Amino acid sequence: MTRVRVAGGGLTHFGVHPERTSRALFGEAGEAALEDAGVDREDVESVFFGNFMGELAEHQGHMGPLAAEALGIDAPSTRYESACASSGVAVRQAVQNVRNGEADVVLVGGAERMNNLPTAETTDALAIAADDLYEVRAGMTFPGAYALMEDAYFEEHGGTREDLAHIAVKNHQNALGNEYAQFQKEIDVETAMEAPPVAEPIHLYDACPITDGAAAMVLVSDSYAEEHDLDAPIAITGTGQGSDRLALQDRDELTRTPAAEDAGAEAFEDAGIDPDDVDLAEVHDCFTIAEALAIEALGFFEPGEGIAAARRGETTATGDLPVNLSGGLKAKGHPVGATGASQVVEMAKLLAGTHHNSDAVADATVGVTHNAGGTVASTAVHVLEVVE
């Protein structure tokens, strides 16, 4: 099987850019990725584009071909939609395309424009990633759904809002110096605790913001990298995907995320590693409780220990397992369709030593990304390794 390397990656600034279309955002990220990779756009054989709420947030038209058009690429171009995991799933499809020998060079990424609508309309648009028929119509929003999961976690395992505030503080700290991050401001536990409520027990600093942005990367086969003498020391060695029941009411328990457990197990087996081999992770912290659930689902911590790990500082930049050194969705921002791809771009840079936080993980060789859709109804997990 062909090994897949990350030849280069590009990001736009994640933030409030309502005047920019998804097409323009993806064009910028894609150009940056091509330049970083040193790959000719004529060599790109397929484009994989993640986007969630395009039709609801803007009138751009058929987003699949538009992604390639934005970059002047003359190749098949497809949009992938899996809610907040859209570009994580697109990365998986792109990896498989190269592994199967169907292409030597692909461009994959995603974009989302969210701030051109008022927050209430964006909240409604996001909610279609949940069970629109039975739960959203009864008033459930995403902050509301994760609030239910947080309540269930506290009831089953104990823990407090203050424990989770450590995750927000850590991720804001990690984003300091990340020029692409929406928030580059330090906060303390007290600030997080005193912030206004969004959906109890979730308060402002437990939530990711609403973000416009794009991410892209060029993936190449081992043989293409060798023939073109590319400097591409990072490979995607494992990929996994899982799904769960959409409605919270149909799940056996709200304190576990089986889609992420399945995706993680598949990706680890694919890469031939164990959770113990992982040096750092970028996980889907759309709400602080989601980070705790993610690091448990991936097998880094026992059920009920994710929140304690944050309190004990085990997931900080200097901890045993640094999590979300980019700033995570919490501070870097969450342009839904771009998030999964952005995690892979950030992870490749962290491992290659070209990220602002690379020094914190100078000896790291194995990183994992975890991108969740909806209330973790879908998840894509990737393993990245330094292969030289």
Ligand SMILES: CC(=O)SCCNC(=O)CCNC(=O)[C@H](O)C(C)(C)COP(=O)(O)OP(=O)(O)OC[C@H]1O[C@@H](n2cnc3c(N)ncnc32)[C@H](O)[C@@H]1OP(=O)(O)O
């Ligand atoms: C699987 C999944 O990924 S599900 C997740 C999908 N995404 C979401 O659900 C988005 C969740 N976030 C939100 O809905 C919104 O950001 C909210 C409700 C938390 C806040 O929205 P609003 O109340 O409209 O905030 P608004 O945009 O007016 O900003 C007010 C202030 O708070 C700040 N702010 C907004 N959101 C956040 C945040 N999440 N964290 C920290 N600060 C924030 C703004 O920068 C602004 O600061 P300023 O006054 O200094 O300029």
